[in-house]
Amino acid sequence: MNTARSAPAGSNHGWPRRWFNAWIARRGPTRPPLTLRYRQIFILPTRFGWIFGALMFAMLMGSLNFNNNLGLLTTFIVAGLASNSMLIAYRNLDRLRIAHTGATPVFAGQTAELLISLVGNSPRSRPGLELALGDHERIVSVAAHGVAEVKLPLATSHRGWLQPGRCRIQTCQPIGLFRAWSWFWPERPILVWPQPAVNPPPLPEGNGHQNGMRNQPETDGEEFFSLRDWREGDALHRVAWKASQRHDTLLARDLRQPRSQDLHLDLARTPGEDAERRISVLTAWVLIAYQQQRQWTLRLGPETLGPGRDEDHLQRCLRALAELP
């Protein structure tokens, strides 16, 4: 595996951040599966908590000064309320299990969704858990003995393995005075496939070894394969007008290249001004080949994948393309 990139709030923000992250790591496990305990749970008053504290102080001073015992009692009840709310905020995270994190691969530029699954691990429900990664935040509740899943969006820009940065799980239950929180890092990096080229050149037909660049359209030679729904971009002459009329919807003729079943896709023979562009074109080709259910072989320098036409083969190819140096 190649070096994984770091996403927002990652670890390469200078030594204070690194030192701090290392300190967190020393306190307990930081990657799922993990169970939050007191060594990993932090707690501080929220901004509202500080305001509330100032209000309590004003009540205390006023009541003390006038020796007003009912005023003092009110103040102390409010103080008890605050201290209980601190305990409950902590309890809401205590023994919560972050079972695993994961994400399905996406193409660069798309938004990945980091899936975090939480196990309540308690006969009490855990309401108002706020999960945050970068600028994105999601709120979730875990029922008693229940499990919950949260999807946190994560923007991607480059192909390769993306290591999402520090995730935060926090709660301000029950009345928003205290914030209890904990940090963890997703257990696995996310695979980001290369971005497929928007307007790729046509597939290299025939024997890739001889004629990888052959690309003139041979509309005459195309053979009718099947009817399918009309898609934007289909040429007008492909529309099956009679069939469309029968079905009250636009149908297009799907055409197949009958002569050469096998496609030979080679990075070295792919057009494009630079390596990334070529990878991008290759990605698009692989996708088109898979879509057209054709058998293809992918050659990336010394490595050769295939031939194959199924989803597994596609996944392998995309992963290999993503991992290219």
Added chain:
Amino acid sequence: MTPSISFNAVAWTIAAFLVAALPHLTAMPPWLAVVVVGACAWRLALARRQGGPPPAILRLLLTGMAIAMIVIAFGGLWGRRTATALLCVMLAAKMMEMFSVRDLRLVASVSFFLIATQFLFSERLLYLGYLVIGSMTATIALVRIQDMHAQPSGEAPGAQAGAIRSATALLLMALPVALALFVLFPRLAQPLWGLPEQVMDGRSGLSDDMSPGSISNLFLDDSPAFRVEFEGPPPPASERYWRGPVLWNFDGTTWTSPFFSDAPRGQFVPEGQRARRYSVQLEPHERRWLFALDYPITAPDNATVTIDHQVLNRHPITTLSRYELTSNPDFVDMPQLPDGARSLALRLPEGRNPRTLALAAELRQRHAEDRELITAVLGWFREEAFFYSLSASPLGRHGADEFLFELRSGYCEYYASAFAILMRAAGIPTRIVTGYQGGLWQEGSDYLLVRQSDAHAWTEVWLQGQGWTRVDPTAAVSPNRIERGARSVIDRPGAVFNLDWVERLRNRYDRIQHLWNRWVLGFDHERQRDFLQRLGLPNLSPERIALLMLVVLLLVSAPISYFLLRQVQPTASSPVERAWRKVLKRLRRLNLAKGPAETPLEFADRVERTRPECGALFRPLAEMYCQIHYGGRTDQGGAFLQQARQFSPRKP
């Protein structure tokens, strides 16, 4: 992300505010209260249809108008009532921009503050209910606001009931901490800052002047003025004269205090034979007066005794206060009267009350001796058709003439004033003392309840050899007023409330109130010291008390924390299940914990592998448990229980 504001959270927040503001609303001008409630109703209606805030310029304008209303309503005077009314009105104005979690939380938490400020005005037992309901509503509001924040996509049914439950639990569990703090939090022996007298907003009570004929509501006010506990038996009714301001100056209509009324007393008052010790629990009246029986020996802390034997506190009494006094009733006040004092005590305004002056001259001719003259006047009051009545009639320029020769019906102030004028005209130095007289002895609870309606005015004449001597002309007219209290002579309208049982109920309530005052409100610096002394912790410095408080707080919060944070185990349903748990617990003590995903038999395998001698004992148990649990062999239950009881693995 900003969740949308739910109607329910807004409703609870407004409820919290209104409950907290209720006593304040009743104290402010009604039209202002209507404005505050109207703002809340408008916000509620707006929340119902999920409306947005009004434009900023309108908000600013309305807020400015609200402040102007306060200025109009309170005439620009700044006092505590004005401050709390301003707080209420500003919160009502806040309704216009209460559209975020932050604003809602602010209003809900200021409700607690509003509750606390109400206790500056009254701490009666009744307000305990207000405290409970108010803090409950505010807590529910805070929980609902958090719910709204935590469940932005709408919430599960039953969330409302859940919020009420969790708010109740939060408050109930706050009580132990609150009580520990209440008992042990160091109190101030002296206030950090006092309120200047002019910020006081007049409360019912005595005033520092007296003009007979002015409307006085005091006699119809049944609220308690103070309560007294005596060491030993209480004094007889005829000696229960509670001394307040002493008035020397008379301008024809109004009696006022002399310039020296605040001067400290020079005379030494010995303890005497019949010294009376008592402690007084004084309701706040916003003046500096402490009431005492004649004549207080020393002043309590932070107070002085004036030249007229009035006890003056350094600061106005703004909360329920307690003080202890000793009085010597046999003290002779000023055996020699200085000339300055004599002339002041004889001064009368020119050209007033000619008939009274004539009467005084006539009496003086008949009685050369002062005492005889006084007896004759009191006899005249008693025998002529003078009546005691609470109905006030305004008096004109010759007030004493009108009263003595025409009206002949009035309350203590009329008699005291007319009598004093008569005495001064006859050449006897006289001054007027105001205060309270009498009080209701609460049998069983052993304290004397003095109400506002017991307010009284009497005179003191200076006699050769006796010094200042108390003469109460009202006693001559209406002995019942003195012997049985003001309530026995009241001829008030709406006599329904004079029913006996209502009276008894009121007295019973006052006894509870008294206990409340004594143990809760009166728990001050001294009481705290006494309490700790009784616990065997005498003479603790404030730092030590603070330390003790921290220790007790830890002790109190430990079980609460345990209760809150303990891992709740699903309750075991059957004896077999309970026994199985115990077996597992014993193994856990040996660092052999059954994993959550491990079956009993898998676990037994593991035990056998790590601790063979233990496994040999455990495996039959695990097998039996599985058979009972999964094989339906309930007949093995008894045997399982027996073996489980005997299972006691040892540490190697």
